Amino acid sequence: MTLNQALALINSRKGNRGNAVYSLACGFEPLHLATLLRAHLLERLPGDGNVEVQSGVYGDLRGNIESAARTAATACAVVLEWSDLDPRLGLRSSGGWSNEAKADLIANCIERYARLEAAIVALAGRMPVALAPPSLPLPPIGNTIRAQSSVLELELEQQLARFLLPVARVSGVRVVERSRIEAPVAALDARMELIAGFPYTIPFANSLAASLVDVICQPAPKKGLITDLDGTLWSGIAGEMGVEGLSWSQEHHTQTHGLYQQMLGHLAGCGVLLAACSKNEMTTAEAALARKDLFLNAESLFPVCANWGPKSASVGRILDTWNIAADAVVFVDDSPMELDEVQRAYPGMTCLAFPGKDPAAVWNLLGRLRDLFGKPELMEEDRLRQSSIRASAQVREMAAQGGSAEFLRTLEGTVTLAWQVDQADKRPLELINKTNQFNLNGLRLGESEWQRLLGRNDTIVAVASYQDKFGPLGKIAVLVGSQAGRKVRVSHWVMSCRAFSRRIEHHMLDSLFRHCDAEEIAFAFANTEKNQPLREFFAAVGVSPDAEGAYRILRSGFVDGRGALPHEVSNLTE
Amino acid sequence: MNDTKERVARCFATVFPDIRQDEIATASMESVAGWDSVAHVILLSSIAEEFGLNFDLEEFRSLVSYALIVDFLERNSAHG
Numbered sequence: 001m002t003l004n005q006a007l008a009l010i011n012s013r014k015g016n017r018g019n020a021v022y023s024l025a026c027g028f029e030p031l032h033l034a035t036l037l038r039a040h041l042l043e044r045l046p047g048d049g050n051v052e053v054q055s056g057v058y059g060d061l062r063g064n065i066e067s068a069a070r071t072a073a074t075a076c077a078v079v080l081e082w083s084d085l086d087p088r089l090g091l092r093s094s095g096g097w098s099n100e101a102k103a104d105l106i107a108n109c110i111e112r113y114a115r116l117e118a119a120i121v122a123l124a125g126r127m128p129v130a131l132a133p134p135s136l137p138l139p140p141i142g143n144t145i146r147a148q149s150s151v152l153e154l155e156l157e158q159q160l161a162r163f164l165l166p167v168a169r170v171s172g173v174r175v176v177e178r179s180r181i182e183a184p185v186a187a188l189d190a191r192m193e194l195i196a197g198f199p200y201t202i203p204f205a206n207s208l209a210a211s212l213v214d215v216i217c218q219p220a221p222k223k224g225l226i227t228d229l230d231g232t233l234w235s236g237i238a239g240e241m242g243v244e245g246l247s248w249s250q251e252h253h254t255q256t257h258g259l260y261q262q263m264l265g266h267l268a269g270c271g272v273l274l275a276a277c278s279k280n281e282m283t284t285a286e287a288a289l290a291r292k293d294l295f296l297n298a299e300s301l302f303p304v305c306a307n308w309g310p311k312s313a314s315v316g317r318i319l320d321t322w323n324i325a326a327d328a329v330v331f332v333d334d335s336p337m338e339l340d341e342v343q344r345a346y347p348g349m350t351c352l353a354f355p356g357k358d359p360a361a362v363w364n365l366l367g368r369l370r371d372l373f374g375k376p377e378l379m380e381e382d383r384l385r386q387s388s389i390r391a392s393a394q395v396r397e398m399a400a401q402g403g404s405a406e407f408l409r410t411l412e413g414t415v416t417l418a419w420q421v422d423q424a425d426k427r428p429l430e431l432i433n434k435t436n437q438f439n440l441n442g443l444r445l446g447e448s449e450w451q452r453l454l455g456r457n458d459t460i461v462a463v464a465s466y467q468d469k470f471g472p473l474g475k476i477a478v479l480v481g482s483q484a485g486r487k488v489r490v491s492h493w494v495m496s497c498r499a500f501s502r503r504i505e506h507h508m509l510d511s512l513f514r515h516c517d518a519e520e521i522a523f524a525f526a527n528t529e530k531n532q533p534l535r536e537f538f539a540a541v542g543v544s545p546d547a548e549g550a551y552r553i554l555r556s557g558f559v560d561g562r563g564a565l566p567h568e569v570s571n572l573t574e
Numbered sequence: 575m576n577d578t579k580e581r582v583a584r585c586f587a588t589v590f591p592d593i594r595q596d597e598i599a600t601a602s603m604e605s606v607a608g609w610d611s612v613a614h615v616i617l618l619s620s621i622a623e624e625f626g627l628n629f630d631l632e633e634f635r636s637l638v639s640y641a642l643i644v645d646f647l648e649r650n651s652a653h654g
Binding site for chain 2: 002003004007008011014029031032035191192194195196198202
């Protein structure tokens with residue numbers, strides 16, 4: 001995007017309603033970076049609303065970060081440059097580059113990093129932070145030729161890495177990968193830096209703005225990957241050449257399949273659901289997956305569907321087992337025909353070809369998979385997802401067959417309700433923002449809105465965790481509301497699809513009545529394309545619209561209609 | 575209006591979206607309310623991008639009206 005294109009886009013939205021506010025914290029004049037950041041945000045955000053980018057004062061990065069933390073911005077882009085650590089590392093200083101000055105600036109940077117870290121940690125407690133490390137070159141103060149790194153430069157880079165590592169571990173902080181800022185020209189515009197205090201060429205500022213927006217506005221990660229077997233997970237056709245004839249190694253010139261297996265193993269470790277869908281005899285597929293030299297734990301593929309029917313039918317069964325929507329799933333196959341058949345059946349699914357004979361294309365595919373499944377931070381629930389999916393499928397199947405509270409009691413389940421939320425815990429907000437099926441109204445919340453909600457005296461929040469004899473599911477549901485007298489109004493209520501069929505939602509409502517000593521609960525319900533499971537629950541327990549269209553339930557009505565509650569409940573109020 | 579004038583006028587309209595078309599020909603740092611130092615950098619950067627050139631420090635200081643900018647670009651183009 002050019003500067004003029006960015007300005008034209010901003011002008012085209014002038015006067016539009018729906019201002020989303022973002023912060024840009026930098027130590028230089030924000031100028032074109034602020035313009036380009038705003039334009040990329042406008043391009044990325046849905047609808048034709050407007051965006052405001054707030055920035056601070058020249059020369060005070062830390063102060064600008066602290067100011068941003070006092071705003072209600074949706075997110076903040078923090079752009080660090082060497083001159084923010086010590087002005088002598090920029091072009092506008094006359095502090096000198098003597099040996100004494102160099103020793104001093106090394107010491108100075110350590111102190112500046114510590115202060116910046118404290119400010120960024122505080123900011124990340126308020127809103128998501130995209131942190132861009134320095135992009136500009138250091139001044140030519142090394143004793144070596146430019147092609148050779150000097151000790152001084154390496155020391156400064158080491159200090160930077162020591163700063164970034166703990167900061168990247170802070171929940172809410174997302175560090176921009178410098179090597180991914182793809183600009184057609186160098187970053188530094190020395191002329192503009194001296195004229196206006198803006199250090200970047202416009203093409204570089206555009207690339208930096210795009211990267212910052214990529215990091216701030218990340219799409220919801222996909223949840224599951226369905227892989228083909230023959231020609232994809234391995235080279236060869238199991239039914240024709242036998243299990244021992246299959247290969248996925250460098251030795252057999254089929255390492256691209258080995259790389260793909262390793263990628264799937266990595267994704268499984270990040271909590272991505274994996275399943276196999278193959279036109280094969282089940283016994284053949286099982287025998288191949290039992291090979292000990294697979295680079296992937298075959299147990300992480302669940303379910304495995306091997307048959308001679310259309311793949312779309314197998315994919316449908318896998319989606320039912322996982323209980324997730326097609327648009328949260330990636331399907332990988334080496335056959336264009338199979339990809340087309342599945343894509344036609346599930347237009348929302350991401351269907352990708354496995355180009356096994358083209359190493360460069362496979363490498364690109366692995367990068368694409370990283371982008372499709374990548375998320376800002378991993379949580380305990382991600383680790384649990386893989387192990388709980390088999391149990392969840394089993395529970396749903398048994399509940400569907402028997403459907404009784406008697407069966408559910410055999411699970412020996414415990415629902416733990418936390419009525420106080422740790423503000424640093426990102427899981428409740430993640431649930432609110434990614435859950436579709438059991439979702440009261442589909443309303444999403446920004447980090448700062450969430451923090452404000454938690455700070456209100458009348459807010460009620462319940463975070464439910466669950467475990468049974470099959471193991472823990474982690475935090476799987478969140479309910480948010482407010483109380484006035486003996487009436488409670490629920491504004492948000494979501495539950496992970498992994499927790500369905502266990503009557504956890506019945507326990508939550510029962511506990512809400514008890515915890516608040518409420519006589520009536522009203523719900524800010526809205527029909528969405530996907531919240532059928534919540535509507536079914538409402539119908540089952542008797543939540544229905546009154547004459548004014550408000551969804552309510554009385555305690556007496558709920559107690560009569562809820563049925564038996566099968567689990568132990570533990571309430572945490574501290 | 576020739577091509578240079580039109581292109582400069584378009585940059586003015588992009589950077590100062592509230593300016594009226596009939597005000598552009600006489601626009602200067604004194605006459606346009608929003609033309610401060612930041613807007614000046616944005617305006618000259620917009621024009622530099624449009625014409626594929628760079629202004630030096632002295633030009634940044636001196637090109638403070640529509641007329642001066644058009645005159646500079648036409649002279650530059652005639653010499654160029």
